[in-house]
Amino acid sequence: MSARDRILDTLEAILISEGERAATLDAVAARAEVSKGGLLYHFPNREALIGGLVGRARNYAAAYRDELRSSPDGPTLAYIRTSAETNTDFDRTLIALGRLGGDQHPEAASALRAAQQDWVDLVREEIGDEATARAIVLMGDGLYYNAMFQDAPPRDVDGLLRVVEVLRASVSRG
CATH class of the missing domain: 1.10.10.60 (Homeodomain-like)
Structure with a gap:
């Protein structure tokens, strides 16, 4: 290293x-x-150090976006499947950025917002509806939040994947 x-x-x-x-x-x-x-x-200086962390987060976000985009199941299902992954390099970087005050480090807050917007955009591109895309990303956020406080992987991912399929179908019929 x-x-x-x-x-x-x-x-x-x-x-x-x-x-x-x-x-x-x-x-x-x-x-x-x-x-x-x-x-x-x-x-x-300290600003450059924080900037290095922000750059790292942006690089991880770009790699994750590419991973989601190239998933054979599509970005939406890949996003839900990977939302409960904790203690990854990307996860640690995002948590560290979150510990920085957004008012004092707007570039850190901007990187966090940009990553989440990337996820919404990928899902919206596939699903075709902004509100449904946001709901799916929030579902992933909930999986992540719950995974942070459990010792075992979430049991409900398969059920949520079925819900995503229902949402997908309802938007395409819409």
């Missing part, structure tokens, strides 16, 4: 476990086991 990735992983871990105030350049450098000069080589 590169020093840059180790620094970003460390920033994520600190943001998730201790919050933004603890994520100082000194703390990140120490826990990433790089010198402060090494950290500053990759990220010349």
Whole structure:
């Protein structure tokens, strides 16, 4: 793993476990086991470090969008199937971004909104209806939220996939 990735992983871990105030350049450098000069080589200031995390989130979001788009079952079913996945690299990055104050870091809030809008857009392109697409994305959000607090995978994914099929059919008949 590169020093840059180790620094970003460390920033994520600190943001998730201790919050933004603890994520100082000194703390990140120490826990990433790089010198402060090494950290500053990759990220010349705290804003650049946060920007690196935002860039990472945007890259993960683009990869996930491509994964959904190329799914043989289509993006909608793939989105629901993958919504309950937690503790992935993308998941940790999104949680870390969420720990940053949106008022102080609008670029972080913008990256989170853009990712969710990508999901809505993909589902809408397939389904053909904005309100139904938003409802399906919110269904995925609910799966994710519940998965965060359970030790086992959600039991109701197959049932929700059937609901999505019903929604899909009702929109196409609409």
